[in-house]
Every structure is written in structure tokens, then in C-alpha cells.
Amino acid sequence: MCNATEVYPQCFKKFKMMIWLQKHISKEHPEYKKEIDLKRHRDCAEDDQRPCKHHVQPSYAIFQNHDSGPVQSVCNAIDDAPLEFSDCQSPDFASTLTYQNASLPCAYVPQEGECITSSDDPYYPFANEEEFNFAEVVTAKGLAGSVIEALLKGDCSLKDDLKHSLKSNYHLQNKIDQMEDRLRVDSWKKSRLEEITWKEQHAKEPIEFWYWDIIECARWFVWQPAYAEHLSYVPQQRFDEQGRRVYSEMHTADWWWERQVRISSAALQHHVQSCLRCADSNTDPARRQRYRDTDDLHVQCRPSYEFLQR
């Protein structure tokens, strides 16, 4: 049991998990955030004495690093990847090893129709902040259409500008529909399986299904402003003060790092470019398909900018 009084004497709340206490402090008493981070770090050091599977904190585990040292072991594993050893980025971790050349912004010119240009006005399609806030409140609270209608048309001490601009529930819903979102309802795609049915007698009922393009879904995630603080693009290796590896998020595990090493290797990239160019220029469709359909990672990985822009 974690008591909030240990961090902030005037708060008497109790939490089962340290992470919940941390969330509460950072939300309600942000000025005490540093104290809670220090406390969590201290508790983690105490918990080191126990076996890993008895750790009480969710999504947070510390494992012993049996290698001679973090920097040496990583540098031996990959020679071509430049590394950066930064000091004390977070109070939880004494040091963080970051894969330096990953996630660099690139000068890519979107093709026509590919990129949705964002308006400079953050409240678009609403005229101002008040309208946006009104729409947000009535949507988030799930107010019935008749109530919104009454609010906008009745005498509810709303500003005249807002009433004239939004007009009615119908117009408000239209504006909400105009809000920019890549995955709109109309972006669902319908597909059917050709020449295959559940049974022979179901020949007249083709198997149909609706789906979203999975790559578009991934684009949507990295584009959403709501996730801006929670996204990480670079694989990291985190170590505590004793030099032991700390695993918490997915990008701090080995899997991501190994993938990044594989797709970043310059020699491999050259090989892939030649493979893909060969596949692209080859007129034999079966051979081209074989190159593209292969699940071998060495051929999957990324082609050059020129190849993609062609």
C-alpha cells in the first residue's frame, strides 16, 4: 500500500500500486512530481533484492545484466551503428543508450492527394475557441440532440455569436463531421473473396468483409496529436545506477533494437536496393511477385528514397 502522505503531507489518499500513486500525484499535485519520481526510484532499488517475478510494479521489471558492461556489449554487437550515451534523462534511469540515427525526420515531398494539409487554425472548422469548447463539452457529455437544440435556440445565456454561428444541432453535427480525421467512416473498404464460398450451395452468397487498411491505421497513430507525448520512435537501452539493464516500454527491449540494427545496416541496404531495383525492372511478373511476397527480412527492409519516390 502506498500512502500519498509520504510525498505530499496534505493528501491522505492510499493506493495499491505505486504507479497509481504516481499518476495521482502528477495529475493532482504536479509540483510534487519530482518527489514521487525519486521515491519510485528508491523503492525500485529496494526491490532489487527480490527475484524478478515477485516485483509488485506492473509493466516494470529489472533484470540482471550478465555482460561485462552495457556500452561494450552493445558496441560489440553492432559496429556500424553510431551510439549515443546520454546522462540521466529520467530520474528512473541512471543512463540511457539511444540508437542515434533512428527516427530522423526526412525531406520527403508528399505526392498529390497523399497528405492532408492541416489548416493553420487549430479550431477549424469552428470559428473560435468558444465554439470548439462548446462542441467538445456537448459531445463528451453525450447530450441528446434535443437538448443541444434547446440550448442553441432557447434563451440559455449563450453568446449570440455562438448561437448564430452554430445555428442548430444539425449544423453542429455537420461541423463535427468536417473535422479532420484520416480514418473516417467512409474509409472502410469492402472486399469479397473470389471463387470461394462456405459451401457449394452458398455459391450465390459471396464472402464479404469490411476492413481498414492496416498501414493507414499505423499512419493515423503517428499523426494523432493526442498521442504526441506518448510516442517514441527510437530504440533505447536503459540502465540503472548499478549498470543493470532496465526494461519498461517496448522500445527499451532488445527486439526493437535488433530490428533497427538489421534495417539500418548500410551493406544490407545496398543489397536490398539492388534486389528491389532488379525486381522492379524485371518484366517477369512471377519473379517480381516472389521478391515482393517474400517474408525474408533481408529483402523486406527498406529501399532507398529514390526507389520510393519513383
Added chain:
Amino acid sequence: MSNAAHLTNFSSDKKAWSVYMTIGNLSASARMATAMHSVLLVTLLPIAIKMRDIPLSQYNEQKEHNRMILQHVLHHILGPLIRADLRVFFAWCVDGHFRRCVATPAAWIADYPEHRDLHNIKNSVC
């Protein structure tokens, strides 16, 4: 992520088999928070016909056929992840820059019977 959900016993036992996706770049706390809506519905898989009308002699064959149809549908949906020209893409990120991304399937969260059907392996083999 995928799981078959039983919807109702009425109207001849309706079922839905949803497939969801999320990305590993999101921090775990954001991914698990319900208010963040960080899991997207990608598709609803077609539900197979009832097996009660199938004669016993064709039972196993029909089951295999149903499984293959699911494989076809999943191949259609997850196909971009194994195609070298589609899985590498430029994404417009929140900070206003473009980044080159490589989409890779990392984990498939499902129950054992569904894993078995999706991987097309024999029951209780592993």
C-alpha cells in the same frame, strides 16, 4: 488482437470476430488507458456457417475449409505488412516532420483456440 465474441443466443446465435491493432510506439500506459482509444478495429472476420447441418463424413473437411477462408481474409488484411513495397512508408508525424516507417507485426494477442486456427496447426500440438 482478435477474439470471437458471442453476441446473442437469439436470432440464431450471433457471433462477431473482431480484429484490433495498435502500435508499439505508444507507451504502455497510453495503450492500456481506455480513454485514449489507442486500439483500432481493423476488421470483423466473417463467421463460418453452422456445423450442425454438416454430415459427419464431411465434418473435418468443412472445418479445414472454414479455417482456410479465415486464412484468406487475414492474408488480405495483413498482406501490406509482408509486402516490401507497402510496409515501408513515409508517415507524417505529430511534430510536423515526415519519417520513414517500417511496419512489422510484433505480437498477436488471441486465445489458444484462435491461435491454433490462425496458424492452422493441429489441436493440442503445442
